[in-house]
Amino acid sequence: MLEIKNLSVKVNGKDILREINLDVKKGEVHALLGPNASGKSTLAYAMMGLPGYKVTGGEINFNGRDIKRLPIEERVKLGMTLAFQHPPAIRGVKLSKLLEKTSRQTVDVKEFSVNPDLLGREINVGFSGGEKKLSEIIQIISLSPSFVIFDELDAGLDIKNLEKLTSVIKNKLLDNGVSVLLITHRGNILRFLEPDVTHVMLAGEIVCSSKDWRKIWKTIVGSGYEKCKECKLPSG
Amino acid sequence: MRNARNASYLQVNHEIRRIFAEKGVILRPSHEAYREFKWTRAHFGQKPKEGYFIWVREQVDSPIFTCIAISSPKVSQTLRNLVVIEESIKAEICSTCNATKTGLCGNHMGHLKVILKENSELKLRHHHTWGKGDTVASSLTFSLGKGARLSHVYRCQTAPKTLKTDLKTTLEACSSASFEIAVLARGGNVNMRDSTFLNGDGSSATMRLRTIADKNSRIDARSKMIANGAGKGHLDCMGMLLSKNSTIDVVPELLNKNKDATLTHEASIGKISEEALNYLRSRGLTEDEAIDLIVKGFLGEEMPFKYKGRVLPSKVYM
Structure with missing residues (x-):
């Protein structure tokens, strides 16, 4: 599905990611953990091809095709998409209008126990934290993707809303092999999504990968991310 | 003409093709009204050659449609239009002025005066669509009596070679006016002036001005709010530049002559947010599609013209 080989990325002339390797198979959930400013979002933006995130080496292979030179929308056409941590407000454009333009499948918002008024509002203008995340998920699902990056989906969400959204992700994406x-x-x-593989990123490098997310999380909670540098967990 | 059959007044070049009014509305060509109703002469200013006179004397349920089009090369129209809404009457007017195709190099000069009598209400939607070679000059005067309410939406999605507008509004006590003016210029010169006089206590007005300049365009807008009475006024002027060789010059101006009046304004001119563009592209839109969506959103949602449940195009097609 997605194979990243020795990917290095610069932002504003500064090296941010160094020789990242990642192999996500069809239907797998991978988690990428790391402290603030470790390069997690940079990896997401580089994978999507956002301007300013310059790939200086390596490959991003998506279903066997190196996509690193494709524009954002071409990557979306191939099935890749991103749910933003801080989606921007777009004044004057209703969520329903965007869905009308971009949807590849109809999404029944009633299934998400969302107030239907959300569709009639301008995108992310005055949305609460929960509404922003819900809006992202509705948009993502409507694109019928095969690979989704969730950048800090849990930021700013209370536990009840997080449980609700992860349940939607399971039902609408994971159960369909995304x-x-x-x-x-x-x-x-x-805990809600139980990733198949969990990685830890520190200072632009993946320093640890394991199938046992509980052990990684226990280490981080007990000793902080710095302990991951000395990680002895078997990778893969 | 796809929408002409619903028009109350249809003029193509200099010819009136249709004129029809429901009961309670008097609709005449301006020159006839000038002759028939002597009181209109003061409002027309000078003897009109072409244009319409709409006098809403009783409540009507359907909107009144006016369509004025240029369909032949180098036509020069000089229109004098007068609208009068009687006391406590609510009315809606949907008005379109356009060139039916590009390259006609027409000249459209329109003078519109609207009189809203005490406690009357008017929703006026005005759409302009022009070709690159056309020149357009519009002067609009709104006179609001006590307690009258006006909502005016003016939208020019394709500005002509030159567009000049001059809008003047006077408000008596407890009357209110809301303006939404949106102009998209691609390769043209736009010059807009508006002055809103809050003359009566308790009067209020908001002016929402949206301008977009692209492809070597120049937009020059002066928006002024004057408080003589204890009213409230707000100017909201925003501009968006889509190309390097275009300019937008917007000056919001407030003049307060009454210590109990409140006037406020906000203004900004900027480019399309890169972040918003990338966000929309991450939903599969191309850069051009994303710009188009942002531009349309910036100008404001286009509410369709509806007549008896049917949606009509906001342009005369021939």
Whole structure:
């Protein structure tokens, strides 16, 4: 599905990511943990091809095709998409209008126990934290993706809302074989989605990968991210 | 003409193709009204050659549609239009002025005066669509009596080579006016002036001005709110530049002559947010599609013209 080989990325001329390797298979959930400013979101933006995130080496292979030179929308056409941590407000454009333009499948918002008024509001203008995340998920699902990056989905969400959203992700994405890269630095979302593989990123490098997210999380909670540098967990 | 059959007044070039009014509305060509109703002469200013006179004397349920089009090369229209809404009457007017195709190099000069009598209400939606070679000059005067209410939406999605507008509004006590003016210029010169006089105590007005300049365009807008009475006024002027060789010059101006009046303004001119653009592209839109969506959103949602449940195009097609 997605294979990243020795990916290095610069932002504003500064090296942010160094030789990142990641292999996400169809239907797998991978979690990427790391402290603030470790490069997690940079990896997400580089994978999506956002301008300013310059790939200086390596490959991003998506279903066998190196996509690192494709524009954002071409990557979306191939099935990749991103739920933003801080989606911008777009004044004058209603959520329903955007869905009308971009949807590949109809989404029945009633299934998400969302106030239907949300669709009639301008995108992310005055949305609460929960509404922003819900709006992101509705948009993502409407695109019928095969690979989704969730950048800090859990930021600013209370536990009840997080449980609700992760349940939607399970039902609408994971149960349909969609692969997910979950960027986070909190434990609750791991408990809800139980990733197949969990990685730790420190200073632009993946320093640890394991199938046992509980052990990684226990280490982080007990000793902090710095302990991951000395990680002895078997990778893979 | 796809929407002409619902028009109350349809003029193509200099010819009136249709004129029809429901009971309670008097609709005449301006020159006839000038002759028939002597009191209108003061409002027309000078003897009109073309244009319409709409006098809403009783409540009507359906909107009144006016369509004025240029369909032949180098036509020059000089219109004098007068609208009068009687006391306590609510009315809606949907008005379109357009060139039916590009390259006609027409000239459209329109003078519109609207009189809202005490406690009357008017929703006026005005759409302009022009070709690159056309020149357009509009002067609009709104006179609001006590307790009258006006909502005016003016939208020019394709500005002509030159567009000049001059809008003047006077408000008596407890009357209110809301303006939403949106102009998109691609390769044209736009010059807009508006002055709103809050003359009566308790009067209020908001002016929402949205301008977009693209492809070597120049937009120059002066928006002024004057408080003579104890009223409230707000100017909201926002501009968006889509190309390097375009300019937008917007000056909001407030003049307060009454210590109990409140006037406020906000103004900004900027480019399309890169962040918003990338966000929309991450939903699968191309850069051009994303810009188009942002531009349309910035100008404000276009509410369709509806007549008896049917949606009509906001342009005369021929």
